[in-house]
Amino acid sequence: MIPEKVALYEDLEICHAGDSLQPLLFPHVRINSNPFDFCKYSSEADIVSQEIQEKINVNFMHDAQIVQFLNQVYVPTELWNESLYIKKKVSSKDIFSLVMLYTTRFDEKSLLSFIKWCNIKKVLYMNQEQERKVLKDQNGSKVRFQVLWALKNDYLNGTTLSITEHLPKYQAYVKNLKKNNFTVIGYARKSPGQVHQEVRVGLIQKMVNKLYNTLLVDKVFVSTSSRANDTI
Numbered sequence: 001m002i003p004e005k006v007a008l009y010e011d012l013e014i015c016h017a018g019d020s021l022q023p024l025l026f027p028h029v030r031i032n033s034n035p036f037d038f039c040k041y042s043s044e045a046d047i048v049s050q051e052i053q054e055k056i057n058v059n060f061m062h063d064a065q066i067v068q069f070l071n072q073v074y075v076p077t078e079l080w081n082e083s084l085y086i087k088k089k090v091s092s093k094d095i096f097s098l099v100m101l102y103t104t105r106f107d108e109k110s111l112l113s114f115i116k117w118c119n120i121k122k123v124l125y126m127n128q129e130q131e132r133k134v135l136k137d138q139n140g141s142k143v144r145f146q147v148l149w150a151l152k153n154d155y156l157n158g159t160t161l162s163i164t165e166h167l168p169k170y171q172a173y174v175k176n177l178k179k180n181n182f183t184v185i186g187y188a189r190k191s192p193g194q195v196h197q198e199v200r201v202g203l204i205q206k207m208v209n210k211l212y213n214t215l216l217v218d219k220v221f222v223s224t225s226s227r228a229n230d231t232i
Helices: 001-005 028-034 049-057 062-074 092-100 111-120 153-179 198-213
Strands: 012-016 026-028 086-093 132-136 142-151 185-189 219-223
Touching: 062 092, 062 142, 062 153, 086 092, 086 198, 092 111, 092 142, 185 198, 198 219
Parallel strands: 185 219
Antiparallel strands: 012 026, 086 142, 132 142
């Protein structure tokens, strides 16, 4: 019922900021201008034909894309859309093997390194209380698994395409704004803390570089020490 009501407003779309159980309603412009902050939900439109699947060659280049993929594919809590997800027992090895199909980021990494990376990035299935059990695999070895809601295989490639195409669409949108004489402004900041000034400046510079090179802003305003709720 809710999706039908939202459809009446052509400039709005339901999305989430990493946690698919916390839906948000934002204008398309807001979502497209923040490709790594707001994630669109998978839908039956994401399914692609077998012919197209065989031609798909996706390689996630950014950590944010991998996190978004994991958060959309493996959900630790029951979902309302059972047509897209199936409840199943999944091991860390299963998840690692799937991710390896869509990125070269972990080519030289071990399973343990991948698990540590997921913890650092606060991937949803790692950071919420979940049912954990230990079973034996076909070789008789003990395997620890989690009960998760996993995106059905038919929708995997459609989801990866939507993630990889998000940034190019945003960049095309920004370029179009510039053609119409808009100036795109970026903002970077670091929260107050005990970080050494040289380190703080280095981190800020990385943010500024990303704003210029990836998000294509024209100018950047910087605050080396401020909180998110401080007046700019």
